[in-house]
Amino acid sequence: MSGRAIALKLPTIMFALVVLLTVSGSHVVRGQFLxxxxxxxxxxxxxxxxxxxxxxxxxDSMKGPEGMAAESDELSARVAAMVxxxxxxxxxxxxxxxxxxxxxxxxxxxxxxxxxTKFDDLLPKIMKKRSDVKKGRFSMGDxxxxxxxxxxxxxxxxxxxAGKKLSGGKTAFTVLVGGTPAYLxxxxxxxxARNGEVLLYTDPVFTGDPTTAVDRxxxxxxxxxxxxxxxxxx
Amino acid sequence: xxxxxxxKLIVAALCFCSVFTSLHPIAFAQKKTAPVEATPPPVxxxxxxxxxxxxxxxxxxxxxxxxxxxxxxxADESANAFVRRVxxxxxxxxxxLERVSWQFRVLRxxxxxxxxxxxxxxxxxxxxxxxxxxxxxxxAILAHELTHVxxxxxxxxxxxxxxxxxxxxxxxxxxxxxxxxxxxAVIMVVTTVAPFIMVATMYGYSRDLxxxxxxxxxxxxxxxEYAPEEMVNVMKLLDKDIEGENVRLFYNDHxxxxxxxxxxxxxLGARADKVTQQMExxxxxxxxxxxMEPLMRHDLQLAINAGRARSAVYLGQRxxxxxxxxxxxxxxxxxxxxxxxxxxxxxxxELTNSAxxxxxxxxxxxxxxxxxxxxxxxxxxxxxxQRHQQMSExxxxxxxxxxxxxxxxxxxxxxxxxxxxxxxxxxxEYEKYLELSPEANDRQRIQxxxxxxxxxxx
Numbered sequence: 001m002s003g004r005a006i007a008l009k010l011p012t013i014m015f016a017l018v019v020l021l022t023v024s025g026s027h028v029v030r031g032q033f034l035x036x037x038x039x040x041x042x043x044x045x046x047x048x049x050x051x052x053x054x055x056x057x058x059x060d061s062m063k064g065p066e067g068m069a070a071e072s073d074e075l076s077a078r079v080a081a082m083v084x085x086x087x088x089x090x091x092x093x094x095x096x097x098x099x100x101x102x103x104x105x106x107x108x109x110x111x112x113x114x115x116x117t118k119f120d121d122l123l124p125k126i127m128k129k130r131s132d133v134k135k136g137r138f139s140m141g142d143x144x145x146x147x148x149x150x151x152x153x154x155x156x157x158x159x160x161x162a163g164k165k166l167s168g169g170k171t172a173f174t175v176l177v178g179g180t181p182a183y184l185x186x187x188x189x190x191x192x193a194r195n196g197e198v199l200l201y202t203d204p205v206f207t208g209d210p211t212t213a214v215d216r217x218x219x220x221x222x223x224x225x226x227x228x229x230x231x232x233x234x
Numbered sequence: 235x236x237x238x239x240x241x242k243l244i245v246a247a248l249c250f251c252s253v254f255t256s257l258h259p260i261a262f263a264q265k266k267t268a269p270v271e272a273t274p275p276p277v278x279x280x281x282x283x284x285x286x287x288x289x290x291x292x293x294x295x296x297x298x299x300x301x302x303x304x305x306x307x308x309a310d311e312s313a314n315a316f317v318r319r320v321x322x323x324x325x326x327x328x329x330x331l332e333r334v335s336w337q338f339r340v341l342r343x344x345x346x347x348x349x350x351x352x353x354x355x356x357x358x359x360x361x362x363x364x365x366x367x368x369x370x371x372x373x374a375i376l377a378h379e380l381t382h383v384x385x386x387x388x389x390x391x392x393x394x395x396x397x398x399x400x401x402x403x404x405x406x407x408x409x410x411x412x413x414x415x416x417x418x419a420v421i422m423v424v425t426t427v428a429p430f431i432m433v434a435t436m437y438g439y440s441r442d443l444x445x446x447x448x449x450x451x452x453x454x455x456x457x458x459e460y461a462p463e464e465m466v467n468v469m470k471l472l473d474k475d476i477e478g479e480n481v482r483l484f485y486n487d488h489x490x491x492x493x494x495x496x497x498x499x500x501x502l503g504a505r506a507d508k509v510t511q512q513m514e515x516x517x518x519x520x521x522x523x524x525x526m527e528p529l530m531r532h533d534l535q536l537a538i539n540a541g542r543a544r545s546a547v548y549l550g551q552r553x554x555x556x557x558x559x560x561x562x563x564x565x566x567x568x569x570x571x572x573x574x575x576x577x578x579x580x581x582x583x584e585l586t587n588s589a590x591x592x593x594x595x596x597x598x599x600x601x602x603x604x605x606x607x608x609x610x611x612x613x614x615x616x617x618x619x620q621r622h623q624q625m626s627e628x629x630x631x632x633x634x635x636x637x638x639x640x641x642x643x644x645x646x647x648x649x650x651x652x653x654x655x656x657x658x659x660x661x662x663e664y665e666k667y668l669e670l671s672p673e674a675n676d677r678q679r680i681q682x683x684x685x686x687x688x689x690x691x692x
Contacts, residue, residue, distance in 0.1 A: 176407065
């Protein structure tokens with residue numbers, strides 16, 4: 001095939017790829033990794049505390065990325081609520097409130113903030129070798145107990161995410177020239193509330209407008225927690 | 235072939251015009267950078283708000299709310315009030331700026347940094363406040379950030395970036411539909427190279443604005459009677475790469491620290507201002523440390539949490555040199571314990587750019603525990619660990635023997651002994667800590683450690 005033919009076919013190939021990604025990969029789960037204690041049923045996750053999610057979306061236009069702080073906050077709250085819902089309906093896991101996080105309690109606010117930062121520091125290391133969660137390699141230490149959660153809490157859920165919404169112009173550009181479509185990628189870690197071990201890591205992804213695709217988000221989360229064992233009645 | 239020629243020529247012309255537009259800022263970069271002799275007026279009066287700027291402003295306001303909500307802003311009223319006072323003293327009297335409401339806040343982050351949002355919110359991290367020596371150095375940082383707001387740098391930079399992004403996207407489209415043959419190949423090459431040039435101009439423009447903020451900052455410091463040389467001293471402090479993080483990249487949005495020290499020194503030499511008595515007063519180290527002592531301790535905890543043990547030792551030693559009370563001794567002991575098998579200072583070899591890059595790659599892969607294990611397997615790591623645990627133990631003991639001893643030193647000793655395999659001693663120290671601090675926030679954690687150790691000792 002000549003260079004010219006390749007050049008002319010490039011947009012068509014790109015277009016096909018974008019369509020393929022949008023249709024078939026609308027809710028892809030890249031991986032779910034469970035700690036051996038979970039697979040061997042040595043540890044069971046019955047009650048969790050979901051910490052506030054940190055999901056950031058940007059609007060990508062022909063003139064570059066633009067911040068969407070309000071939409072990001074809204075989406076963060078929605079993702080956290082949906083994680084709670086999926087865990088409760090599919091896996092019968094109870095979600096407990098983060099006790100002690102009373103408004104105005106600066107020390108408790110700091111504790112939560114510092115622990116969230118600690119997860120942010122650990123996350124790139126997990127993402128470098130996600131399969132090592134299965135070897136029980138990652139831990140956040142017993143400082144997790146400083147969160148002073150309810151005594152019955154088994155695990156703490158951390159949610160991170162990044163997404164992109166495309167402007168009209170950029171959507172057309174993506175179809176004609178190529179580029180990443182609109183997407184949302186989440187990184188969810190479930191950490192043992194007693195010793196800080198990372199018990200589960202999952203990173204569901206879906207293509208589509210992250211601010212409006214509620215059903216896709218739910219499906220992606222359901223798939224993301226597929227391997228997590230259901231809680232059996234005591 | 236002939237009928238296609240005009241189209242090809244138009245496409246080729248469009249590409250070259252775009253490349254010229256992108257090269258233009260580079261060609262005139264020297265002309266645009268602020269000369270040492272003259273700085274622009276403090277306020278950019280020609281600036282008029284557009285829709286794009288209002289959107290940026292909205293995002294900035296929301297960012298303020300997020301920092302506050304996420305517990306990132308330090309809730310220490312005296313530290314915030316001090317930063318606010320210094321900041322306010324730098325703002326020219328009677329200055330009213332459209333859509334600017336001045337706020338000065340301390341951010342809980344051990345990494346030395348400061349930044350300004352276009353709405354007038356200026357943030358200085360605890361890491362930077364702990365690193366500097368006096369009020370004048372704080373004024374230097376704030377004056378730099380104030381200039382960014384007063385000269386509307388964020389808006390101007392954003393407008394410029396948007397134009398460049400648009401050009402890059404247009405070029406990408408042209409490149410994707412390039413015809414075949416020689417002209418097509420040329421277009422492909424040009425459209426591939428152009429984005430790199432665009433990115434370079436974006437960073438170049440950012441460096442120009444930083445330089446302007448440095449030089450205007452000097453003017454503002456002098457007007458508010460702060461010794462301007464302290465701006466140079468801040469740069470020198472930032473140049474001290476305690477953690478080995480100053481990796482030089484191909485693109486940088488700030489001028490290099492060496493370059494900043496050089497042009498600031500030249501500017502100060504050209505101005506030759508007299509040092510007043512007030513300027514001397516504002517340079518007092520002890521007065522600054524006295525105000526910042528609680529904040530410095532808070533930052534030490536953050537530095538240890540973030541694995542910045544070398545910085546923690548450096549800052550802890552500064553605290554003890556200033557005031558060797560029980561609490562400061564405790565923090566230095568904690569820092570040495572966190573340092574573990576690491577060397578307290580990086581060698582010259584470890585500070586070369588390639589070594590820094592390698593270390594950064596390792597940091598991205600290894601957890602802190604894995605790093606410690608690897609170091610403990612080496613003779614030098616063993617030697618450091620021996621020395622640091624001894625230092626740490628001595629400092630905890632000194633903290634407990636000092637006036638008004640802090641109970642938390644018992645916890646420190648407990649953690650140290652547990653690591654050394656001295657279970658019985660660890661339990662005794664933990665129990666002493668809980669006895670003296672029944673309301674401790676980490677009671678649950680220590681209680682579990684006691685139970686686990688007792689189980690082990692059975």
